[in-house]
Structure formats: structure tokens, C-alpha cells
Amino acid sequence: MGAARFLRGLLAVVPPSSVTAIVNVADDTELHGLHISPDIDTVTYTLADAIDPDRGWGLRDETWHAMTMFERYGNPSWFNLGDKDLATHIVRTERLRAGQPLSEVTAHLARAWDLECTLLPVTDDRLRTFVTTEHGDLSFQEYFVGRQHAVPITAVRFEGAERARPAPGVLDALADADRIVVAPSNPIVSIGPLLAVDGIRDALVEHRSRVVAVSPIIAGAALKGPADRMLTELGHEPSVVGVARLYRDVAATLVIDDADAARAPEVEAEGMACIVTGTVMSDAERAAGLARAVLAATESPR
Amino acid sequence: MGAARFLRGLLAVVPPSSVTAIVNVADDTELHGLHISPDIDTVTYTLADAIDPDRGWGLRDETWHAMTMFERYGNPSWFNLGDKDLATHIVRTERLRAGQPLSEVTAHLARAWDLECTLLPVTDDRLRTFVTTEHGDLSFQEYFVGRQHAVPITAVRFEGAERARPAPGVLDALADADRIVVAPSNPIVSIGPLLAVDGIRDALVEHRSRVVAVSPIIAGAALKGPADRMLTELGHEPSVVGVARLYRDVAATLVIDDADAARAPEVEAEGMACIVTGTVMSDAERAAGLARAVLAATESPR
Numbered sequence: 304m305g306a307a308r309f310l311r312g313l314l315a316v317v318p319p320s321s322v323t324a325i326v327n328v329a330d331d332t333e334l335h336g337l338h339i340s341p342d343i344d345t346v347t348y349t350l351a352d353a354i355d356p357d358r359g360w361g362l363r364d365e366t367w368h369a370m371t372m373f374e375r376y377g378n379p380s381w382f383n384l385g386d387k388d389l390a391t392h393i394v395r396t397e398r399l400r401a402g403q404p405l406s407e408v409t410a411h412l413a414r415a416w417d418l419e420c421t422l423l424p425v426t427d428d429r430l431r432t433f434v435t436t437e438h439g440d441l442s443f444q445e446y447f448v449g450r451q452h453a454v455p456i457t458a459v460r461f462e463g464a465e466r467a468r469p470a471p472g473v474l475d476a477l478a479d480a481d482r483i484v485v486a487p488s489n490p491i492v493s494i495g496p497l498l499a500v501d502g503i504r505d506a507l508v509e510h511r512s513r514v515v516a517v518s519p520i521i522a523g524a525a526l527k528g529p530a531d532r533m534l535t536e537l538g539h540e541p542s543v544v545g546v547a548r549l550y551r552d553v554a555a556t557l558v559i560d561d562a563d564a565a566r567a568p569e570v571e572a573e574g575m576a577c578i579v580t581g582t583v584m585s586d587a588e589r590a591a592g593l594a595r596a597v598l599a600a601t602e603s604p605r
Numbered sequence: 606m607g608a609a610r611f612l613r614g615l616l617a618v619v620p621p622s623s624v625t626a627i628v629n630v631a632d633d634t635e636l637h638g639l640h641i642s643p644d645i646d647t648v649t650y651t652l653a654d655a656i657d658p659d660r661g662w663g664l665r666d667e668t669w670h671a672m673t674m675f676e677r678y679g680n681p682s683w684f685n686l687g688d689k690d691l692a693t694h695i696v697r698t699e700r701l702r703a704g705q706p707l708s709e710v711t712a713h714l715a716r717a718w719d720l721e722c723t724l725l726p727v728t729d730d731r732l733r734t735f736v737t738t739e740h741g742d743l744s745f746q747e748y749f750v751g752r753q754h755a756v757p758i759t760a761v762r763f764e765g766a767e768r769a770r771p772a773p774g775v776l777d778a779l780a781d782a783d784r785i786v787v788a789p790s791n792p793i794v795s796i797g798p799l800l801a802v803d804g805i806r807d808a809l810v811e812h813r814s815r816v817v818a819v820s821p822i823i824a825g826a827a828l829k830g831p832a833d834r835m836l837t838e839l840g841h842e843p844s845v846v847g848v849a850r851l852y853r854d855v856a857a858t859l860v861i862d863d864a865d866a867a868r869a870p871e872v873e874a875e876g877m878a879c880i881v882t883g884t885v886m887s888d889a890e891r892a893a894g895l896a897r898a899v900l901a902a903t904e905s906p907r
Contacts, residue, residue, distance in 0.1 A: 336699030372692030386688035390674030397638030
């Protein structure tokens with residue numbers, strides 16, 4: 304997950320306590336009666352250095368014994384949940400059922416992993432991504448995991464967006480931030496839900512000069528995942544220029560990879576400043592380097 | 606668990622589909638937001654030959670990775686739950702939350718383990734054992750697991766007993782049974798809650814001639830667990846005679862171990878027929894032998 308890797312790089316170059324991560328929850332799903340928040344968990348596990356580095360999700364040294372039982376009991380088995388990871392979902396579900404908002408639960412879990420930055424779900428309200436395909440509407444995880452994002456989509460919608468309010472602290476964090484970074488994530492289904500929550504797009508528009516986005520598209524392709532295909536399927540150009548068109552209203556600056564240097568003038572023509580640097584976070588040092596470049600891209604207003 | 610071992614022996618000597626096991630649920634507890642039914646699970650896992658033979662509870666070849674996470678998250682860690690076992694509690698909780706009664710959930714889980722006998726929780730209603738100690742009232746698992754049943758008790762109560770109704774099928778099974786066996790279990794906290802559910806004691810009294818109980822006390826001691834101490838602490842004699850006094854109203858026959866042969870006349874003096882045989886189920890053959898002796902102890906009325 305590009306956002307998590309970027310965050311880890313960022314925390315290496317600024318005081319962690321100065322960072323607030325606002326995380327997508329529209330990928331959340333309920334399985335086995337448990338509330339699963341894949342994006343929050345991936346960020347938490349990554350920052351705790353507990354993520355499985357090969358899979359890019361879930362915990363390192365994980366076992367899968369509970370899954371064999373879910374199969375025995377006829378429960379869905381298409382979404383793998385490790386034995387340790389299950390405890391995270393159990394504890395989250397227990398606390399949500401007891402009436403705690405997701406933001407408090409997320410803070411509790413983050414503290415348990417000794418995270419020093421602030422982790423905020425974009426909203427405590429129910430927000431769910433659905434994609435329209437020739438097989439009908441699918442929830443995000445049905446599309447992403449169940450069908451391994453191999454089916455074309457014709458539309459995306461964020462169920463609950465019209466009622467979702469930003470979680471406590473989200474708008475304050477945006478208003479108070481020296482810099483706001485739109486992480487290198489899927490613009491449609493990772494960043495899109497954040498912008499769909501009431502007040503968040505407006506906050507970015509208001510603070511546009513401090514907002515820098517990092518293109519997840521490099522030389523016309525996503526490093527991982529379906530972002531490039533999704534862009535094409537929904538009528539956007541799968542390139543840094545297409546990304547610029549999606550972000551120009553909310554961000555003053557776009558960071559693009561060296562591989563796309565030739566297209567910087569086109570990005571600028573969309574009304575954004577354009578920074579060209581290495582954006583492939585193949586190791587911790589490169590992630591930190593990208594974070595430094597992003598921080599340098601916007602002057603601190605303070 | 607004596608009842609589970611006895612059941613396994615019984616299923617070896619009669620057609621499994623002819624057997625209905627009515628199981629205690631007053632040991633049930635909620636932990637991590639999950640509904641845990643230790644007695645039902647021990648019976649299910651034992652009959653499925655999946656129980657851990659050394660611990661006597663939980664699944665064989667179990668791992669404990671989720672527990673390390675519960676500790677990390679500050680959740681209770683005094684009640685061990687294996688990774689595979691957790692899936693059972695997750696699935697049970699999911700179905701109960703969806704509105705299924707415990708009896709249906711239990712049947713679903715039993716089918717998944719290919720059990721051929723019928724497993725019924727004594728009630729679908731909430732029924733919980735509490736014991737009074739010098740440390741105050743403790744739930745059964747707080748007493749049994751949390752304090753390893755090492756604290757004296759002065760009273761036992763079954764919360765919810767006044768409202769609990771027998772689960773569907775329980776009274777019919779008792780009315781229709783050729784023979785009713787009170788398994789060699791703790792008379793106070795394993796059999797006691799069953800008898801406390803409305804209509805069950807009356808059904809046994811009505812069918813007393815077909816009821817045979819097996820003493821869990823051998824030569825003044827329980828093979829495992831605190832039954833002997835509990836009897837003493839609550840003013841009963843920790844012997845087959847004390848057991849006879851507890852059961853004489855609901856059972857016509859008491860099966861006692863060879864070690865207690867000399868006390869058979871005292872059992873008979875309490876108004877019960879007394880069968881003396883080997884009751885220590887140290888292996889499958891001995892458990893089957895006990896089952897045969899129990900079946901021979903009451904004539905089939907049909």
C-alpha cells in the first residue's frame with residue numbers, strides 16, 4: 304500500500320507526533336460478524352513494522368488455522384484472515400458493539416502498537432465503496448479480493464457519503480496542518496472516498512496551496528493494484544496528466560516520477576506545480592527521500 | 606469432561622442417531638465480545654475426535670497466536686482460546702447476533718463436525734452459574750478458570766433459571782427416551798443448571814424409572830475438577846451416598862464404581878437401585894463398557 308509506505312518514509316524525516324494520517328474506511332467490510340478495516344490495519348501494521356512484507360497486508364509470521372475452521376463451518380473463505388490478525392478484528396468489533404466510535408477504537412489499537420503519529424479514520428460513519436460491473440454491483444472487497452480486481456468497472460459509488468461526517472479531529476488536522484499530502488494511492492477508490500466525505504474536499508480547496516499530491520501512476524501504470532485500469536475504465540487518462548486533472552482543484556502541487564519527467568509541462572498546464580523525483584519506494588531510504596521531496600515541494604506557511 | 610467421555614462410549618454401543626445429548630450452558634461466557642459455550646464445545650470436539658486429549662478442552666494441534674494479540678490490546682488473557690477454537694466462537698456469535706437461537710447454532714456446528722447424535726443446549730435462554738466466595742460472587746469461568754476453582758464457595762445460583770425455558774426438543778427427548786442418563790458430571794454446576802430449567806426436573810421425576818445416574822464421585826473424590834470439594838462446601842457428603850441423596854428424586858438407579866461397592870447398601874437405603882461397575886473411563890473400551898452397564902441398568906420400557 305503506497306500510502307502506508309509513504310507514511311513510514313515520512314515518519315523517518317519528521318517528528319512522528321506531528322503527523323496525522325487520515326485513512327480511508329470505504330474498503331471496510333463485515334465478515335464472520337467482524338468489522339474489518341483493511342486500510343487502517345495496513346497503515347497500523349506497516350508503521351508498527353509488523354506488516355508481512357511479501358503480501359503487503361496482514362501480519363508477519365502469520366498462521367491461518369482459523370480459516371480452515373471457517374471453511375468447515377461453511378463461512379466465506381475467499382477473504383483470508385490470519386490468526387493474529389483476527390484478534391484485531393475481534394477487538395475492534397467488540398469495542399464498536401460497545402458503542403465506541405471507530406476513531407477511538409483506531410486510536411486504541413494504534414497505541415497498542417506504540418504508534419506515535421495520529422491515525423484517524425476519515426469518518427466514524429458507515430462509508431462503503433461499491434463498483435458497478437457486468438456482474439452487478441460489488442462491494443469493494445468482493446471486487447478487489449473476491450474477483451482480484453480482474454473485472455472491468457463502469458461506475459464507482461461511495462454508499463453513505465451523503466450522510467458521513469468527518470471523524471473528530473479530521474477537519475482540525477486539515478485546517479492546522481503545515482502541509483497536506485495526498486498519498487500515492489488509488490485516486491478513485493482510496494482517495495475518492497475521503498474527498499466524498501462532507502467538508503473534506505472543501506477543506507483541501509481552501510488550503511490548496513499547502514496540498515501536495517503524489518501520483519500513484521508511473522509511466523502510465525500503477526505499481527500495484529488496478530488504479531491504471533480503473534482510471535481508463537472510468538474515462539480518465541491513466542497517466543500523471545490524468546491524475547493532475549483529478550487533483551488540480553484540491554492540490555497545488557503534483558509530485559511525479561522521474562520516468563514521467565517529459566510530461567511535467569502537461570501537468571503544469573493543468574494548473575499545478577510539478578515536482579519530478581524518484582517516487583518508487585522500493586526501500587525505506589527511497590521512501591524517506593520521497594517524503595523529503597514532498598515536504599520541500601510546499602513551503603511551510605508558518 | 607466425564608459427560609463427553611461417557612457420550613463417546615455410549616455412541617460406540619448404540620446407533621448414534623438414537624442419542625440426544627442435553628448440554629449445560631450455564632458455564633457459557635462472553636469474552637472479547639464472543640459467545641463461548643465451553644460445555645457444548647467440549648462435547649462437540651470430543652465426539653468429533655478433535656478434542657485435545659491432554660488438556661481435555663479445546664482442539665488438538667491448536668495454536669495460540671491470537672492470544673498474544675489480545676494481550677497486546679489489553680483484552681483479558683486469563684481464558685485461553687486457541688486459534689482454531691476462536692473460529693467456533695466467532696461463528697456462534699455471528700449467528701446468535703443474526704437472531705438464530707443457540708440450539709440452531711449448536712446443530713449447525715455439530716453438523717459441520719459430522720456428529721450423528723443430536724446435541725441440544727438445555728435452553729436457548731440466558732442461564733449463568735455464579736458462585737459465592739469470600740471474594741464475592743464470581744461467574745463460573747471466573748471461578749473455574751480464573752481462580753482455578755481453588756477458592757471455597759458458600760453458595761451457587763443459576764442466574765436466569767426462573768425465566769429459562771427448555772430449548773426446542775429437550776422435553777420431547779426426555780418424554781420419548783427409552784432411557785435417560787444423568788452423566789458422570791459435577792452434580793452442582795453441571796447437572797444442577799439443567800435441573801433448574803423449568804420443566805426438566807419435573808420430566809425426570811415423571812420418568813424416574815427410566816433415569817439412571819452415574820456417580821462422578823469415586824471413593825470420595827472427583828476424578829477431575831472440584832465436584833468433591835463443592836459438595837463438602839455446600840453441606841453434602843462427598844461420596845456416592847451424598848450423590849444418591851441429590852439424585853434420588855429424579856433417578857431410580859445410581860451407577861457407582863467398584864471402589865465404592867461397600868456403600869451400595871447405603872445408596873439403596875436412599876431409595877435408589879445401585880449398580881456397581883467400573884466407572885473410570887480411562888480408554889474408549891472402558892467408556893463403552895460403562896455405557897453398556899448403564900443401558901443394562903434400566904429396562905427399556907418399549
